Amino acid sequence: MAGEKCAFEQTFSFSPLPSKKPSFLQDRDTLTLLMKWSMLGRISAQCYSFDQCFYPYSSEKFVQCFFRDPNVVSSLRRMEAGAWVPLDKPVVSVDVEQVLCTKVSMDLFDPIYSCGILRPSGHVVKCFHDVYPDYDELRQMLQEKDSEQYYVVGNEERGEFLFRLFKHLCFGGELCQYEDTIEPYISTTKQIYKDLISVQKDPETKKISVLSTVLKVCAYDESGLCYPGRREEEQTFAYLIVDPLKRHVTVFYHCYGVGNFTL
Numbered sequence: 001m002a003g004e005k006c007a008f009e010q011t012f013s014f015s016p017l018p019s020k021k022p023s024f025l026q027d028r029d030t031l032t033l034l035m036k037w038s039m040l041g042r043i044s045a046q047c048y049s050f051d052q053c054f055y056p057y058s059s060e061k062f063v064q065c066f067f068r069d070p071n072v073v074s075s076l077r078r079m080e081a082g083a084w085v086p087l088d089k090p091v092v093s094v095d096v097e098q099v100l101c102t103k104v105s106m107d108l109f110d111p112i113y114s115c116g117i118l119r120p121s122g123h124v125v126k127c128f129h130d131v132y133p134d135y136d137e138l139r140q141m142l143q144e145k146d147s148e149q150y151y152v153v154g155n156e157e158r159g160e161f162l163f164r165l166f167k168h169l170c171f172g173g174e175l176c177q178y179e180d181t182i183e184p185y186i187s188t189t190k191q192i193y194k195d196l197i198s199v200q201k202d203p204e205t206k207k208i209s210v211l212s213t214v215l216k217v218c219a220y221d222e223s224g225l226c227y228p229g230r231r232e233e234e235q236t237f238a239y240l241i242v243d244p245l246k247r248h249v250t251v252f253y254h255c256y257g258v259g260n261f262t263l
Contacts, residue, residue: 012065020047022195038173041260054244067091079255089221099214101161198243215240
C-alpha cells in the first residue's frame with residue numbers, strides 16, 4: 001500500500017520514549033545469544049507514544065504519519081554502512097503489511113518436536129547441502145517449500161508474528177553461529193515476543209488475547225527504498241508494534257550484516 005497524505009481527521013503525532021527499553025535488550029544471556037547469531041548491534045527496539053485512538057483499519061495513515069513526524073525523523077535510527085544514521089530524506093510513500101498476531105502460547109512449535117527435525121535430546125538433525133556444509137533440518141523446514149517437513153507448520157501459523165520472529169532468530173545475521181539445539185531459539189523467541197506484545201484478559205471468560213497490532217513496514221524517499229534498508233533483504237526488517245490502549249508503538253528493527261562480537 002502506497003501512501004500520499006495523512007487525512008486531516010486522522011493525523012497522529014508521536015513522541016519518543018527513550019526510557020522505555022524492552023528487557024531483552026538488557027538481559028545479558030539474550031545479548032550473548034544475539035552476539036553469537038551476528039545480530040547484536042544491528043537489532044533495536046525504539047518506543048514512541050502517540051496522541052490519537054488507533055484502529056487497525058487506519059494502519060496505513062498511522063504509518064504515513066509516523067515516518068513524517070518531526071520527532072520520529074529526528075530520532076528514528078536505521079543502519080547504513082555499519083553505522084546508525086537518521087532518515088536523511090523525506091519519506092514520500094510507505095508499504096504496510098498487517099501481520100497476523102494471535103498467539104498467547106508457544107503451542108505453535110509443538111509439531112517441530114515430533115516430525116524428525118529434532119532428536120529426542122532437542123538437538124537439530126544435520127542434513128547434506130551443496131552450498132552450506134553445516135545445514136540442518138530446521139533451517140530446511142523454515143525456508144524450502146519442497147522440503148518434506150515444510151508443512152509441519154501450516155501456512156496460517158507461518159504468517160503469525162511469533163513464527164516470523166522465531167525464523168528471524170534462527171537465520172540471524174551474516175556471520176551467524178547456528179545452535180545445535182532448538183532451545184535457545186525457542187526461549188529467546190518467547191522472551192522477545194512477551195516484551196513486544198501486549199495482551200488482555202477477558203474479565204468474564206478469563207481468556208487471554210493479544211491486544212497489539214503488528215505492522216511490517218517499508219518506507220521510500222525520492223530515491224527509492226530507504227527504510228529499513230536501501231535494498232530488500234529478508235533479514236533486514238522493521239515491525240511497528242502498536243499498543244492501542246497505552247498508545248505506544250515499538251519499532252522492532254534489524255539490519256542484516258556482521259554484528260558485534262563483544263558485549
